[in-house]
Amino acid sequence: MAAEGSGIDPMHQFKVEPLFGADWSIAGHNIAFTNSALFMVLTLAGLWLFMLGGMKRQLVPGRWQAAVEGMSSFITNMMDANIGPKGRAFTPYVFSLFMFILFANLIGLIPLGVVPGVHPFTVTSHITLTAILAFFSFGIVVIVGFAKHGFHFFSLFVPYGTPWYIAILVAPIEFMSFLVRPFSLGLRLFVAMTAGHILLDVFASFVVQGLNAGGIGYGVSILSFIMIIGVSALELLVSAIQAYVFALLTSLYLNDAINLH
Amino acid sequence: MDLASAKYIGAGLAAIGVGMAALGVGNVFGSFLEGALRNPGAADGQQGRLFIGFAAAELLGLIAFVIAILILFVVK
Numbered sequence: 652m653a654a655e656g657s658g659i660d661p662m663h664q665f666k667v668e669p670l671f672g673a674d675w676s677i678a679g680h681n682i683a684f685t686n687s688a689l690f691m692v693l694t695l696a697g698l699w700l701f702m703l704g705g706m707k708r709q710l711v712p713g714r715w716q717a718a719v720e721g722m723s724s725f726i727t728n729m730m731d732a733n734i735g736p737k738g739r740a741f742t743p744y745v746f747s748l749f750m751f752i753l754f755a756n757l758i759g760l761i762p763l764g765v766v767p768g769v770h771p772f773t774v775t776s777h778i779t780l781t782a783i784l785a786f787f788s789f790g791i792v793v794i795v796g797f798a799k800h801g802f803h804f805f806s807l808f809v810p811y812g813t814p815w816y817i818a819i820l821v822a823p824i825e826f827m828s829f830l831v832r833p834f835s836l837g838l839r840l841f842v843a844m845t846a847g848h849i850l851l852d853v854f855a856s857f858v859v860q861g862l863n864a865g866g867i868g869y870g871v872s873i874l875s876f877i878m879i880i881g882v883s884a885l886e887l888l889v890s891a892i893q894a895y896v897f898a899l900l901t902s903l904y905l906n907d908a909i910n911l912h
Numbered sequence: 913m914d915l916a917s918a919k920y921i922g923a924g925l926a927a928i929g930v931g932m933a934a935l936g937v938g939n940v941f942g943s944f945l946e947g948a949l950r951n952p953g954a955a956d957g958q959q960g961r962l963f964i965g966f967a968a969a970e971l972l973g974l975i976a977f978v979i980a981i982l983i984l985f986v987v988k
Contacts, residue, residue: 662985732960835971842974845981896967899960 661852665776665845687780690772694755701754722750726898733902737909741902744791748784749898755780756844756890760883775893776844778837785837788901796908804911811912836900843893847886854879919983926980933973940965 669683676682705719712720726746730738752775759773774780796804808825809818854875861872944962948955 839971839974842978846977896963899963
């Protein structure tokens, strides 16, 4: 709709379509196996293979084990720095979160579109998935906070040492910012991935349209293709940074719940 | 002015917010580099804070992008 007539439809790549079983249903709900589900399964398989290859527990780690250990010690160090020794219990959760998001982002960037009939798909470019992950994190924070501190957890909304006349103003603001956390967490990942893929799709359309136009269009095609290479490199960086930011913010929110002031 | 042109103008105005967020993100990394070059020993310990600042600055640009998308595709 945004670019009618020009032939560019950058939103088509985000369409969730049933691959098979379009008429499967349980209690009136359609449970077709979609391309989104397929790429989640691929992410899981890639993650499983990666971890399986590195969990041989050799005394002198090979390359693969060193890669897995590097990843896990990266997250462990982050948890230790942000939460302290009490954060060790939540390290497996944050590690799973980080690795799943990282693998989903990277698998979505594989240019499968060059194979005819295969459509790449990024599961993290849908808020249905990222919001569920964010609500998991938020739910764990709330449950841990109330389990550890009881109703004293509400003192999270009043920073330590605030005079009462400031606290009346600060508490509603802190409460709102606490409630907005899961949305900002999920939204950040979803929009970063969506924006990058739209950008790649638009430049890819420029390449094709430039070739069709001929003349000066060839120059446009070459420039757009160079731009695609640059944007792809940027997207690899963004994939890693967004996975890291998600894990980092989860650990910070957990720190609020575990080490309440 | 008809609705379609107003929508495109609105989406274009929302895109200004994305550019502003770019200024913010650039400021975060630029200031970090400035400090890190003065005291390289302390730089590694501050990377967590660097990415918190990056995330906070970037979020507003992403929200501006969401507003642009909402204007283009959702507003009827």
